[in-house]
Amino acid sequence: MTPKPLVEPLPDLLVAPVIRAALAEDLGRAGDVTAQACVPGDAKLTADFAARRGGVVAGLSVIRLALAELDAGVTVEALAADGQAVPAGTTLARVSGNARAILTAERTALNLLGRLCGIATLTQDFVDAVAGTDARITDTRKTTPGLRALEKYAVRCGGGVNHRFGLDDAILIKDNHVAACGSVGEAVRRAKAFAGHLMKVEVEVDSLVQLQEALAHDPDVIMLDNFTLEDMAEAVRTVAGRVILEASGGVTLDTVRAIATTGVDVISVGALTHSAKVLDIGLDAVGT
Structure with a gap:
């Protein structure tokens, strides 16, 4: 059988x-x-x-x-x-x-x-590394052109979860979008005005100051880009469950456990697909 x-x-x-x-x-x-x-x-x-x-x-x-x-x-x-x-x-x-x-x-x-x-x-290795915490391991769009559906499926087979599949299924404001808009707050404001009721808005921040600015505009998810462990823990305390917090930036098997113990909800790992x-x-x- x-x-x-x-x-x-x-x-x-x-x-x-x-x-x-x-x-x-x-x-x-x-x-x-x-x-x-x-x-x-x-x-x-x-x-x-x-x-x-x-x-x-x-x-x-x-x-x-x-x-x-x-x-x-x-x-x-x-x-x-x-x-x-x-x-x-x-x-x-x-x-x-x-x-x-x-x-x-x-x-x-x-x-x-x-x-x-x-x-x-590789995904299973990362999932095992954060076992016992509340953090989930997710992929990114750093996939092989033409193989995204298959590679993201493989992430699920390893116990991970999928981030957005493309540019059209969620709004993700990165640092260059912020630069084009002038500020984190203005970028989130525009995104919230554009998004339909089923589309989530995520914004990347690179400091605790930007985190506070983002929170004032009620995004669905905030990505902590290359934060120190101390600043991640402070971000978790500041947010206090109001929005989903995603940690991102150079995550490895050596560092992922410490990141998970800060209390973030999601850890995105580009290496799952670009370096397996x-x-x-x-x-x-x-x-x-």
Whole structure:
């Protein structure tokens, strides 16, 4: 029986275009000439996608979708689930069918699967680091172009939560917006006047003085950008639960616990998606 995903999987509609683009890039103008030269068209193969090191699974659907683009007859048996922590040596999925299709799809599937599992694994490390506090770990928009939906899904698989997905789903006033408006207060005032009743307004501040100015205009969220731990703790006392406080700026596994203990609500970590190490996953032929 296929293990049940621990995180609601992305619809195929969102993943399939990424798969097609990656396959087209790899196939180039003549297709997989190595498979054509060395592997008979009717040859069969059974192979395992296996984790070379321990980590958190994310993106197993890329295996199925990559193979389906080349041969709908290839079977894929998932042996793990998205969101599951697995030790090194775990077989994530077994595939059986046309050998050419499996070998041609191999690199596309491994590239995406390794990337997504790496993000999920790093996210889980950050989530574990703040365990026992009330802080939640969230991502940013520092994602690979074209892969945002998949990479943010991987963050969820690792136990994190998602920040905004794009420029259109929330207002986030950064330092350059403030410079263009003239002040934090004026930027928040304009944003509140523009926003509909379902759109939240967040503003970035870089000092306790700016924090006070922002509070006077009732934003939904205030981002504390590169605050010291002492100033974060003071900000938490000042706000006293009136708005959500987000800590941001150069957060690492070495610093995230101390940040969480200041009492902030959310810690945004760009490294989840821009610096995650790919999880080493390989494809091993069975019975050879």
